[in-house]
Amino acid sequence: MKEMIDELKEKLSSKAFAKNLLFTEIKGYNCIEIPPIDLVEVCSCLKNDFGFNLLTDIAGIDRFTKDNRFELMYNLWSIEKKQRIFLRVKLNSNKPEAPTVSSVWQTADWEEREAYDMYGIIFSGHPDLRRIYMRDDFEYFPLRKDYPLMGLPGAVELPKK
Amino acid sequence: MEPSDYLINTEPKSELAKVEQEKILKALETDDIKAYFDDALENQLVLNMGPQHPATHGVMRLLVSLDGETVVKVVPDIGYLHRGYEKLAENMTFHEFIPHTDRLDYLSPPSNNVAYALAVEKLIGIEAPPRAQYIRTICCELSRLASHFVWMGSMAMDVGALTVFLWAFREREKILDILDILTGVRFTTSYTRIGGLALDITDEAINRITAYLGEFDANLIECRNLIERNRIFVNRCDGVGIISKEDAISIGLTGPNLRASGVQRDLRKDEPYLVYKELDFEIPVLTGGDCLARYYVRIREMTESKKIIAQCLDKLPGGPIDLHDTKQVLPRKENVYTKMEELINDFMLINFGNIPPAGTESYFAIESSKGELGFYIISSGTGYPFRLKIRSPSFVNIQALPIMMKGCLISDIVAIIGSVDPVMGEADK
Numbered sequence: 400m401k402e403m404i405d406e407l408k409e410k411l412s413s414k415a416f417a418k419n420l421l422f423t424e425i426k427g428y429n430c431i432e433i434p435p436i437d438l439v440e441v442c443s444c445l446k447n448d449f450g451f452n453l454l455t456d457i458a459g460i461d462r463f464t465k466d467n468r469f470e471l472m473y474n475l476w477s478i479e480k481k482q483r484i485f486l487r488v489k490l491n492s493n494k495p496e497a498p499t500v501s502s503v504w505q506t507a508d509w510e511e512r513e514a515y516d517m518y519g520i521i522f523s524g525h526p527d528l529r530r531i532y533m534r535d536d537f538e539y540f541p542l543r544k545d546y547p548l549m550g551l552p553g554a555v556e557l558p559k560k
Numbered sequence: 561m562e563p564s565d566y567l568i569n570t571e572p573k574s575e576l577a578k579v580e581q582e583k584i585l586k587a588l589e590t591d592d593i594k595a596y597f598d599d600a601l602e603n604q605l606v607l608n609m610g611p612q613h614p615a616t617h618g619v620m621r622l623l624v625s626l627d628g629e630t631v632v633k634v635v636p637d638i639g640y641l642h643r644g645y646e647k648l649a650e651n652m653t654f655h656e657f658i659p660h661t662d663r664l665d666y667l668s669p670p671s672n673n674v675a676y677a678l679a680v681e682k683l684i685g686i687e688a689p690p691r692a693q694y695i696r697t698i699c700c701e702l703s704r705l706a707s708h709f710v711w712m713g714s715m716a717m718d719v720g721a722l723t724v725f726l727w728a729f730r731e732r733e734k735i736l737d738i739l740d741i742l743t744g745v746r747f748t749t750s751y752t753r754i755g756g757l758a759l760d761i762t763d764e765a766i767n768r769i770t771a772y773l774g775e776f777d778a779n780l781i782e783c784r785n786l787i788e789r790n791r792i793f794v795n796r797c798d799g800v801g802i803i804s805k806e807d808a809i810s811i812g813l814t815g816p817n818l819r820a821s822g823v824q825r826d827l828r829k830d831e832p833y834l835v836y837k838e839l840d841f842e843i844p845v846l847t848g849g850d851c852l853a854r855y856y857v858r859i860r861e862m863t864e865s866k867k868i869i870a871q872c873l874d875k876l877p878g879g880p881i882d883l884h885d886t887k888q889v890l891p892r893k894e895n896v897y898t899k900m901e902e903l904i905n906d907f908m909l910i911n912f913g914n915i916p917p918a919g920t921e922s923y924f925a926i927e928s929s930k931g932e933l934g935f936y937i938i939s940s941g942t943g944y945p946f947r948l949k950i951r952s953p954s955f956v957n958i959q960a961l962p963i964m965m966k967g968c969l970i971s972d973i974v975a976i977i978g979s980v981d982p983v984m985g986e987a988d989k
Contacts, residue, residue, distance in 0.1 A: 425923070426683070426920070426921065426922035427682075427922075452810075453809055453812060453814075453825075455934070455951060456936070456949070456951040458936050458949035474923065474934075474951070478823060478825050481830040483923075485923070505811045505812075505959075506810065506811050506959060509955065509956070510812075513955075517646075530639075531638065531639060532638070532639035532642040532988065541644060541647060542646060548651050
């Protein structure tokens with residue numbers, strides 16, 4: 400795990416975005432913190448040059464803080480090297496927006512739709528950004544921390560008796 | 561409103577469409593009904609399949625665009641079984657969420673329990689004792705067998721081989737009987753506890769499993785003969801729903817579906833958890849990428865599962881099934897009723913939960929019967945998870961349906977859905 404991150408650091412150091420990256424760890428896995436603007440470039444670099452060809456998951460997170468309230472966690476796997484790496488992207492509180500990576504991995508399509516549905520994170524350039532779990536006319540983002548567990552009265556129109 | 565008003569705002573895109581539109585306008589004026597139908601075969605038909613359709617294995621809806629009998633485009637629509645488990649998880653302790661994991665992939669509850677328990681244990685930084693690890697491995701593989709038997713029966717039924725359905729369910733029923741003795745519950749087991757298990761394995765359970773493994777091969781061959789020598793089944797699956805290796809990786813397939821496209825990836829080998837490192841088994845990989853390849857991968861996996869269970873029973877060590885960590889692991893019930901210290905610990909754990917340090921994050925994934933089942937948990941230093949993300953394999957596998965179905969016939973749709981083995985409880989969370 401240590402060698403892998405050293406190799407990554409060395410090879411990425413020549414790129415333009417290298418100074419914006421922050422290398423951290425979460426419980427046995429490496430994690431890179433990336434500003435949203437460099438996301439697509441870093442992702443295609445990791446996929447093409449380092450073999451991280453399987454995007455397993457995108458998790459939206461609502462930190463409920465004043466700055467950088469929203470976060471995205473990308474979970475990448477390399478089939479040849481059998482390694483996992485995480486990418487963390489911190490987003491703006493008022494207008495969370497990230498570039499789509501569906502051009503790099505097709506699977507990002509639905510994963511990003513899920514993050515949009517649950518947290519209202521906009522993915523610019525996404526081919527089909529619709530809600531995936533909730534109904535289309537639902538106005539709220541249910542996994543945000545300010546959405547109550549019991550739901551809001553009138554949020555879903557119920558059939559009349 | 562005149563009939564022609566409807567068409568005023570639609571801009572014809574090509575010359576052909578313009579001619580077509582003028583023809584329709586003229587026909588509307590003269591009431592010439594034939595004009596609507598003369599080129600019906602050149603039009604595409606949009607067909608709604610589901611959410612209540614016997615072949616969609618739950619409440620999945622497909623919007624299918626058809627040109628004659630050929631599928632042009634498919635748009636899956638999910639969310640009919642969305643229960644908001646990620647939201648619920650943020651409002652309960654780690655222990656309280658265990659019964660909810662049963663309802664994710666409802667065909668193999670024990671392996672969901674194990675995946676969740678392992679994820680929480682990794683977050684807290686504890687590890688269950690060896691005996692518990694072995695019993696958990698047995699549970700995972702038993703549930704893989706049960707899940708694959710349901711898949712085998714229902715997929716064969718989808719393409720018209722009705723007999724094997726009952727035979728496969730008979731086999732699965734035997735596994736549920738074993739789980740009944742092993743865990744105390746047939747179906748929604750909630751078997752694991754954080755740092756251990758709810759019950760120890762009994763001699764009766766071991767005997768039942770051994771007896772079951774003894775007759776397993778003969779029963780599996782019985783089922784296989786019914787399917788593999790059925791010409792209709794083979795013809796309807798061979799070469800249908802092909803997904804290439806590149807597409808399969810790009811769309812994020814995991815589990816048997818990925819291995820049927822020629823990618824060697826199994827977390828049991830790649831990121832060994834539990835006791836898989838000490839066991840001898842193989843990962844079947846096929847390169848066809850069609851429904852038949854997905855069938856054979858699962859069938860071979862079942863034989864490997866049987867080998868794993870037999871080895872686990874051989875190597876099963878003695879010792880406790882719970883970790884001795886009074887701050888994190890629930891005490892045994894009989895001690896709670898009779899001893900003061902255990903009563904206090906039980907009270908604290910039930911009321912305040914396991915409390916990992918603030919800001920801890922962890923991800924843990926297992927190879928479930930459908931693919932990579934992972935839990936990504938963030939703690940904020942309270943007894944509740946701050947965020948719990950479920951990485952469900954079925955959700956991603958369903959996303960691959962449009963690629964597999966493009967250009968196939970309408971009757972192939974059911975065969976493809978069956979071969980992908982989606983479980984909506986898991987896909988919709």
